[in-house]
Amino acid sequence: QSVLTQPPSASGTPGQRVTISCSGSSSNIGSNTVNWYHQLPGTAPKLLIYSNNQRPSGVPDRFSGSKSGTSASLAISGLQSEDEADYYCAAWDDSLIGPVFGGGTKLTVL
Amino acid sequence: EVQLLESGGGLVQPGGSLRLSCAASGFTFSSYAMSWVRQAPGKGLEWVSGISVSAGGTYYADSVKGRFTISRDNSKNTLCLQMNSLRAEDTAVYYCAKDRGATISQFDYWGQGALVTVSS
Numbered sequence: 001q002s003v004l005t006q007p008p009s010a011s012g013t014p015g016q017r018v019t020i021s022c023s024g025s026s027s028n029i030g031s032n033t034v035n036w037y038h039q040l041p042g043t044a045p046k047l048l049i050y051s052n053n054q055r056p057s058g059v060p061d062r063f064s065g066s067k068s069g070t071s072a073s074l075a076i077s078g079l080q081s082e083d084e085a086d087y088y089c090a091a092w093d094d095s096l097i098g099p100v101f102g103g104g105t106k107l108t109v110l
Numbered sequence: 111e112v113q114l115l116e117s118g119g120g121l122v123q124p125g126g127s128l129r130l131s132c133a134a135s136g137f138t139f140s141s142y143a144m145s146w147v148r149q150a151p152g153k154g155l156e157w158v159s160g161i162s163v164s165a166g167g168t169y170y171a172d173s174v175k176g177r178f179t180i181s182r183d184n185s186k187n188t189l190c191l192q193m194n195s196l197r198a199e200d201t202a203v204y205y206c207a208k209d210r211g212a213t214i215s216q217f218d219y220w221g222q223g224a225l226v227t228v229s230s
Contacts, residue, residue: 002154035216037155044205044220045147045155056218088155092215098169099145099215104154 003028004089004102011108017077020105022089024070028100032092034072036065038085039104045088049074076107084109112136112219114206119224126196130224132189132206137219140164140184143209145217146191148202148226158204159191160214169214174200196228 005023012018022034036049047056049065052072064075072091076083089102118130130146145160159180160169168180179192189206204224207217 033215037217039155044222045217046220047210047216047218050210050216050218086154090155090157096172098160098171099157101155101157 002103003093003096003100004091006087006089006102006105008103009106009108011110012076012079013110014079014081016079017075018079018107019076020074020087020089020107022072022074022102024072024091024100026070027095028070028091028093029067029072030070031094034065034067035090036063036074037088037090039088040085048087079109081109083107112208114208114219114221116204116206116221116224119204119226121227121229122196123230124197124228126228127192127194128196128226130191130193130204130206130226132221134187134189134206134208137208139182139187141212143212143214144182144189145207145209145214146180146189147205147207147217147220148200149205149223150199150202153202156202160209161189162214163212193226196226198228200226201228202226 033051037045039045052067053065093100113135115133146158177195206221208219210216210218
């Protein structure tokens with residue numbers, strides 16, 4: 001059971017906008033920034049969003065992040081087939097004294 | 111170009127030990143916190159352990175505390191994870207991950223992973 005809660009799956013058609021939620025508590029999302037990673041099958045994860053809404057260089061602006069209270073969201077606009085991957089949220093947890101991940105959301109592009 | 115290359119994975123019996131290494135290049139290794147993150151087959155990501163820039167601070171997930179030891183050699187640009195008393199549930203791909211800064215929180219580069227299988 002993951003500390004952060006994500007829906008196990010999400011889907012959308014090309015060009016659509018999809019959002020993935022991430023729910024936590026006061027000890028993690030409520031008091032620390034949220035990061036998002038995506039992982040293509042058989043490959044290592046990659047940082048997609050850091051500090052709630054910042055994109056590393058090279059990440060398209062189709063990807064955006066937001067946070068409110070103890071929840072966060074990742075939005076992907078203009079969905080493309082190459083966006084089909086697993087998406088994970090993460091945040092530092094003050095009680096566990098370490099980063100915690102969500103269980104991951106498998107995004108399918110129909 | 112940042113590169114992280116893990117080595118040392120393999121098959122080990124329950125109760126055994128294994129040492130993972132991660133050779134870093136393409137950045138000033140001593141300026142960044144580093145971590146190990148694992149992924150069991152078909153499962154999600156789990157942070158295992160992290161170490162501060164000077165190795166003055168080491169952090170562990172409860173699931174490995176007392177069994178795993180993280181270390182770094184800034185003169186050799188190497189990160190290590192000594193794993194003792196291994197259990198079947200430690201079976202996973204172990205990734206070496208670089209943090210964006212000096213604190214453990216945002217992993218901007220990952221290695222390709224090293225598979226650790228604990229089985230008799």
